[in-house]
Amino acid sequence: MIKLTPRRLFRIPVKAECISPDTLAEKSLNEIATLPLWEGNQKRSLSELFKIEKKPDTSKNPTIQIVGDVGRVRRIGAEMTGGRIIVEGNAGMHLGEEMNGGTIIVKGNAGSWAGCMMKKGTIEIMENAGDYIGAAYRGSTRGMRGGTIIIHGNAGNEVGCFMRKGLIKIYRNIGQFAGIHMKNGTIFNKGNSEGRAGAEMIGGKIVLCGHIPSILPSFTIDSIKSSVKIDGEKVEGPFYRFLGDLAENGDGKLFVSQEQNTHLKSYERFL
Amino acid sequence: MTELLIKNGFVYDPLNAVKGEKMDIAISDRRIVEKVDEKKASVIDASGMIVTPGGVDIHSHIAGSEVNAGRLLRPEDHFKDVEVKTAITRSGVGYSIPSTFTTGYRYSRMGYTTVMNPSMPPLEARHTHEELNDIPMIDKGAYPLLGDWWFVLEYLRDGLIEECAAHVAWMMRATKGYAIKLVNPGGPEAWGFGRNVKSIDDPVPHFNITPRDIIRGLCKVNKLLNLPHTIHVHTNNLGKPGNCTTAIETMKCVEDLAEKGRPAIHITHCQFCAFKGSDWATMRSGADEIAKYVNGHNHVTMDMGQVVFTDTTTMTADGPFQYNLYGLTGNKWVNHDVETETCAGIVPFRYRRKSPVHATQWSIGLELALLIEDPWRIYLTTDHPNGAPFTTYPQVASWLMSRLARQATLKKINKRARRKSLLLSINREYSFYEITVVTRAGPAKALGLKQKGHLGFGADADISLYNINPALVDSSKEYKKVRKAFSKAAYTIKDGEILVRDGQVVKTVPGKTFWVDVKLSSPIRSTEDLKRRFRDYWTVEYENYPIPEEYLKASAPITIPARI
Numbered sequence: 001m002i003k004l005t006p007r008r009l010f011r012i013p014v015k016a017e018c019i020s021p022d023t024l025a026e027k028s029l030n031e032i033a034t035l036p037l038w039e040g041n042q043k044r045s046l047s048e049l050f051k052i053e054k055k056p057d058t059s060k061n062p063t064i065q066i067v068g069d070v071g072r073v074r075r076i077g078a079e080m081t082g083g084r085i086i087v088e089g090n091a092g093m094h095l096g097e098e099m100n101g102g103t104i105i106v107k108g109n110a111g112s113w114a115g116c117m118m119k120k121g122t123i124e125i126m127e128n129a130g131d132y133i134g135a136a137y138r139g140s141t142r143g144m145r146g147g148t149i150i151i152h153g154n155a156g157n158e159v160g161c162f163m164r165k166g167l168i169k170i171y172r173n174i175g176q177f178a179g180i181h182m183k184n185g186t187i188f189n190k191g192n193s194e195g196r197a198g199a200e201m202i203g204g205k206i207v208l209c210g211h212i213p214s215i216l217p218s219f220t221i222d223s224i225k226s227s228v229k230i231d232g233e234k235v236e237g238p239f240y241r242f243l244g245d246l247a248e249n250g251d252g253k254l255f256v257s258q259e260q261n262t263h264l265k266s267y268e269r270f271l
Numbered sequence: 272m273t274e275l276l277i278k279n280g281f282v283y284d285p286l287n288a289v290k291g292e293k294m295d296i297a298i299s300d301r302r303i304v305e306k307v308d309e310k311k312a313s314v315i316d317a318s319g320m321i322v323t324p325g326g327v328d329i330h331s332h333i334a335g336s337e338v339n340a341g342r343l344l345r346p347e348d349h350f351k352d353v354e355v356k357t358a359i360t361r362s363g364v365g366y367s368i369p370s371t372f373t374t375g376y377r378y379s380r381m382g383y384t385t386v387m388n389p390s391m392p393p394l395e396a397r398h399t400h401e402e403l404n405d406i407p408m409i410d411k412g413a414y415p416l417l418g419d420w421w422f423v424l425e426y427l428r429d430g431l432i433e434e435c436a437a438h439v440a441w442m443m444r445a446t447k448g449y450a451i452k453l454v455n456p457g458g459p460e461a462w463g464f465g466r467n468v469k470s471i472d473d474p475v476p477h478f479n480i481t482p483r484d485i486i487r488g489l490c491k492v493n494k495l496l497n498l499p500h501t502i503h504v505h506t507n508n509l510g511k512p513g514n515c516t517t518a519i520e521t522m523k524c525v526e527d528l529a530e531k532g533r534p535a536i537h538i539t540h541c542q543f544c545a546f547k548g549s550d551w552a553t554m555r556s557g558a559d560e561i562a563k564y565v566n567g568h569n570h571v572t573m574d575m576g577q578v579v580f581t582d583t584t585t586m587t588a589d590g591p592f593q594y595n596l597y598g599l600t601g602n603k604w605v606n607h608d609v610e611t612e613t614c615a616g617i618v619p620f621r622y623r624r625k626s627p628v629h630a631t632q633w634s635i636g637l638e639l640a641l642l643i644e645d646p647w648r649i650y651l652t653t654d655h656p657n658g659a660p661f662t663t664y665p666q667v668a669s670w671l672m673s674r675l676a677r678q679a680t681l682k683k684i685n686k687r688a689r690r691k692s693l694l695l696s697i698n699r700e701y702s703f704y705e706i707t708v709v710t711r712a713g714p715a716k717a718l719g720l721k722q723k724g725h726l727g728f729g730a731d732a733d734i735s736l737y738n739i740n741p742a743l744v745d746s747s748k749e750y751k752k753v754r755k756a757f758s759k760a761a762y763t764i765k766d767g768e769i770l771v772r773d774g775q776v777v778k779t780v781p782g783k784t785f786w787v788d789v790k791l792s793s794p795i796r797s798t799e800d801l802k803r804r805f806r807d808y809w810t811v812e813y814e815n816y817p818i819p820e821e822y823l824k825a826s827a828p829i830t831i832p833a834r835i
Binding site for chain 2: 136137138139140141142
């Protein structure tokens with residue numbers, strides 16, 4: 001196990017795609033120390049910014065433990081294919097970007113773009129996350145293509161933008177436009193949503209267990225379901241099931257809790 | 272005065288009939304000369320290397336408002352492909368639509384020294400030249416789009432060929448253009464009314480002339496003005512199944528206008544207009560028919576417009592075609608109307624091996640190049656970025672040079688497309704000599720650039736050297752070596768200066784911009800009518816419309832006496 005402790009609180013962004021089990025696993029301590037990373041426009045070595053310790057591995061998976069606040073450190077675990085990263089503190093933007101396997105656990109908050117374009121693996125964030133979780137890069141239509149993201153706190157806007165496969169679970173509230181442009185996959189939200197869920201979605205499933213101010217007019221009510229299955233698990237409802245986004249000729253399914261959304265009762269007359 | 276001597280290379284210079292002989296090339300003061308003082312000159316040891324003229328690209332969308340809109344549209348295209356700043360080069364981004372500086376560096380690294388930007392809406396000429404000014408390392412030029420220009424349509428409708436010619440001469444000077452470009456003649460004008468022209472005899476709304484009239488008219492104008500290149504035509508019905516008949520009719524319609532075996536028409540990115548079939552399900556290759564026609568007639572030149580399986584961005588002035596492409600793909604899109612002149616569209620596109628249509632398109636491009644017997648009549652392009660980015664040229668060259676390379680790709684493509692592909696029955700393989708023709712000598716000859724594309728005495732010292740020994744390397748078997756060598760020039764020399772060494776840029780220079788300055792027997796007069804119409808119909812006043820010569824960083828006018 002490799003333990004990284006930031007030598008100071010970073011005030012400007014650090015780009016650290018080298019912090020990945022793939023890069024660090026086979027290397028000696030000296031090699032690790034000289035790995036390059038950028039702090040703002042300055043090129044630094046890993047040992048300049050982090051105290052590096054090597055400890056005997058407790059599990060078979062190569063593990064990186066980051067102890068301290070790395071909220072300004074971007075691209076941690078980018079493109080990793082296996083192993084584990086445990087962040088005991090906050091993590092910065094682009095956490096696990098294009099990840100292709102392995103596990104990332106953040107004990108604090110994570111920035112925006114966590115798990116964007118990821119293909120495989122698991123990201124678990126114990127507190128809040130920013131916007132664009134599991135999204136596609138700006139302009140691209142290739143969002144999350146597999147894997148799981150679990151957020152125990154809140155998440156920002158546009159969760160799962162252009163999502164194609166995989167699962168995103170958020171246990172507290174989410175912002176606007178969850179599942180925008182979604183093609184496939186599942187978004188599960190236990191808390192409240194700020195609305196406009198599923199805009200321009202053409203497939204996939206969004207399950208909202210909390211309150212939503214309104215449903216987009218381009219969605220049509222289909223039925224009321226007593227429960228819904230997520231990743232083999234049954235979530236008890238009842239849920240309104242909406243289909244859309246019809247503006248895109250879409251076939252996405254939007255499940256909204258009946259209990260928490262009494263203001264949507266007027267939809268029932270269309271059933 | 273810099274003197275340079277390239278010793279012991281295998282020289283390929285098709286315009287001077289040199290086919291891989293070992294010889295020395297001497298350079299003095301930007302030109303190729305008979306000999307230099309060996310003691311004073313710096314010497315490049317080119318033993319075991321190929322020495323060819325610098326590459327000439329006849330059709331590549333590298334600058335202009337369309338290209339720039341494409342850049343804005345595609346941040347995801349840039350983020351994967353980043354060019355890092357060095358001590359002498361600037362940073363840049365972009366895979367299919369690289370930024371200006373990067374475009375220059377990448378062309379130069381492949382050994383190219385001259386590139387033509389084929390689609391310049393006259394109104395956007397200023398923008399185009401601003402970008403061309405910013406593209407270093409290569410000489411360039413631009414073709415203004417005149418096939419849907421209102422004045423041209425009116426003159427041709429009234430049968431005023433000489434007046435039309437005088438107007439085109441003014442336009443060439445005003446836009447600093449090099450050749451007449453026609454895109455889907457009549458189509459963009461019809462697109463202004465939500466329509467398109469369906470064949471070369473379908474009249475253009477409100478003008479009551481047909482694409483045939485426009486093509487023939489501008490071909491005559493081209494002859495009257497003695498322009499160095501022929502008319503450069505993107506045919507009607509491009510990208511539609513069954514369009515190979517349109518392409519052949521287009522070539523046929525100017526058959527009688529050719530003189531003394533000189534070409535009269537250039538059909539560009541011919542792959543996109545060589546489809547047979549009635550719809551996408553029955554779409555198949557029409558390359559054999561086109562090749563048969565071209566082999567039997569010598570008034571046509573064409574370029575491939577090869578497709579490579581990659582993610583790219585399509586952009587043309589053919590607005591209706593781009594709109595259809597958006598309908599097919601559902602991708603994000605741009606469509607734009609350029610006042611009274613033309614229109615344009617952009618759609619990101621991914622060519623997939625497993626798609627029967629894309630795989631057939633890939634096959635068609637190569638079939639055309641292999642079935643047309645004379646390499647002087649077909650040139651290597653990918654219609655950058657429509658078929659693929661220009662950085663894939665080495666790969667296209669390796670397909671042309673090696674049957675094995677083609678088979679390796681054939682194995683991976685869609686089954687139905689593979690079964691129908693004519694490539695299975697084609698054994699021809701290009702030699703180094705022929706590759707030099709299709710990438711250098713041929714395009715230079717077709718463009719009428721007398722100083723380019725050859726290594727004769729007096730030619731511009733634009734030379735590229737590749738680290739591959741034709742005596743030892745069998746290009747048909749070791750195609751990977753060829754591809755590698757072509758993508759990383761050992762040396763690129765432009766105007767007698769070494770710009771690239773071992774695929775690394777070692778010096779940056781601004782390139783020249785060619786344009787034709789046609790001298791008419793009586794000077795061009797700007798009529799009151801012209802000024803009035805600019806005031807009525809354009810957003811730009813007549814006085815602000817022409818681009819002054821000082822606007823070009825390195826202006827290189829080619830003065831031509833016209834026949835009128």
